[in-house]
Amino acid sequence: MNWESPAAFFAMGGYGLYVWGSFGVCALLMIAEPILASKRRKDILRSLRRERIAENLDQQ
Amino acid sequence: MNNKIINWFKYASPQSFYPLAGKMIPWFWALAAIFGGIGLWITFFAAPTDFQQGEGYRIIFIHVPAAWMSMFIYIVMAGWAALGLALNTRLSGMMAQALAPTGAIMAFLSLWTGAFWGKPMWGAWWVWDARLTSALILFFLYIGFIALQAAIDDPRRADKAGAILALVGVVNVPIIYFSVKWWNTLHQGASVSLTKAPTMAATMLWGMLIMALAFWMYSIAVALTRVRAIILEREAHTEWVKELPEVKGTGQ
Numbered sequence: 001m002n003w004e005s006p007a008a009f010f011a012m013g014g015y016g017l018y019v020w021g022s023f024g025v026c027a028l029l030m031i032a033e034p035i036l037a038s039k040r041r042k043d044i045l046r047s048l049r050r051e052r053i054a055e056n057l058d059q060q
Numbered sequence: 061m062n063n064k065i066i067n068w069f070k071y072a073s074p075q076s077f078y079p080l081a082g083k084m085i086p087w088f089w090a091l092a093a094i095f096g097g098i099g100l101w102i103t104f105f106a107a108p109t110d111f112q113q114g115e116g117y118r119i120i121f122i123h124v125p126a127a128w129m130s131m132f133i134y135i136v137m138a139g140w141a142a143l144g145l146a147l148n149t150r151l152s153g154m155m156a157q158a159l160a161p162t163g164a165i166m167a168f169l170s171l172w173t174g175a176f177w178g179k180p181m182w183g184a185w186w187v188w189d190a191r192l193t194s195a196l197i198l199f200f201l202y203i204g205f206i207a208l209q210a211a212i213d214d215p216r217r218a219d220k221a222g223a224i225l226a227l228v229g230v231v232n233v234p235i236i237y238f239s240v241k242w243w244n245t246l247h248q249g250a251s252v253s254l255t256k257a258p259t260m261a262a263t264m265l266w267g268m269l270i271m272a273l274a275f276w277m278y279s280i281a282v283a284l285t286r287v288r289a290i291i292l293e294r295e296a297h298t299e300w301v302k303e304l305p306e307v308k309g310t311g312q
Contacts (some may be wrong), residue, residue, distance in 0.1 A: 002109060013109065015116035018180050022119045022173040026126070029165050034282050041289035048296060048307045 074151050074291045075300045081284040088281035095274035102267035119177040120264070124251055125272040127170035129279055130198055131233050133163035137205075138230045141223035153219030154294065156226065157209060158287035162279050164202035170195055182246055190239040191247035194232060201229040215294055 003009040012019040103121040110117040137159040144152030174192065175185040186192065205222050212218035240249050251260065251268065260268075295301045302308075 002105070009104070012118070013115035015114060015118075015180055018116055018176045019118055022122060022176040025172055026122050026169055029169065030278060033162065033165055034285060037282055037285040037289065040286065041292065044289055044292045044296070045306055048292065048301065049309055051296075052302065052307060052309075 072149055072151050074154065074295055075298075077151055078288055078291050081288050085281055085284050085288075088277050088284065092274050092277035092281055095270050095277060099267060099271035099274050102263065102270060107263050107267050108261070113181060116177065116180050119173050120251070121267050121271045123170060123173040123177060124268055125275040126166050126173060127195065128272055129275045130163055130167035130170050130195070131236060133159050133166060133279060134198060134201070134226075134233055135230065137163060138223075138226040141219070141226040144219055145223045145227075150294075151291075153215065153223070154287055154290045155283075156219070156222065158283045158290055160202055160206050160209075161286065162283050164199065164206065166275070166279070167195065167199035167202055171199060178246075187246055189245045189247055190243040191236065191245050194236040194239050197232055198229075198236060201225070201232060205229075 010016055010020070099121065103118055107118065107121075109115055137156045140152045140156040140159070143149065144156065171192075174195070178187070179185050205225055208225055209218040209222045212221055237250075239245060240247055292301060
């Protein structure tokens with residue numbers, strides 16, 4: 001363990017802006033991308049289900 | 061041998077790949093989380109302070125995996141595109157399309173983290189250097205591929221046009237990789253090379269490799285998630301999609 005305190009950890013030896021700027025954006029994109037990808041599937045599933053209901057109504 | 065060939069063709073159809081991908085996704089997420097956890101622990105706690113760059117060098121643990129993935133995903137994407145052109149298989153174009161946004165994100169991350177590393181170490185966010193410029197071109201190639209496919213309404217024609225762009229763009233990948241050798245650049249040489257012993261401390265090397273594995277697993281998981289959406293979009297009017305439990309409303 002090379003950190004004396006949590007503050008030292010966040011300061012990153014004076015490189016805090018650069019280290020957290022890199023890791024922060026990386027984390028943000030890697031959280032957003034899977035959410036968007038699974039939302040895309042949920043959206044198409046919803047419209048497929050609607051189509052199915054509409055087809056069933058037509059038949060009745 | 062025979063079995064292998066049969067399996068290949070079986071899973072090359074969207075209909076059988078869709079449920080298979082669905083089963084694989086949680087495993088890749090689990091592996092991504094495990095490797096990511098270990099990798100981050102090494103990044104911030106196990107890896108020692110660098111004697112030249114202090115704590116700033118820790119950016120390497122995401123910069124290098126992102127840059128590797130951006131090149132590797134491009135090659136895989138172009139491979140799927142080529143397969144689609146040659147064999148006219150439906151799944152190939154969908155795979156290429158599913159990989160492009162993930163590759164673009166990796167290319168963006170390599171540029172972004174590179175800028176945040178370059179600023180404190182070189183004194184500049186950006187320089188028009190061979191490595192940086194060719195990596196920027198890779199990002200533009202991904203954007204071009206996505207935009208071109210989005211601009212063509214017929215998916216089969218979009219696949220063909222995209223495939224040609226992807227294949228022409230492959231020439232850029234070796235340029236990126238060898239740019240640090242061929243030209244005098246500000247960017248340092250390869251961190252890991254097949255021909256030379258690694259020049260970095262073992263802990264740092266392991267951290268980087270484990271983070272690279274985490275990025276791999278992440279990319280596979282997210283690309284499979286996206287390809288499932290693309291399969292449903294493109295096969296919306298087929299019988300098998302209408303018979304899916306998640307469409308009938310009887311399952312997830």
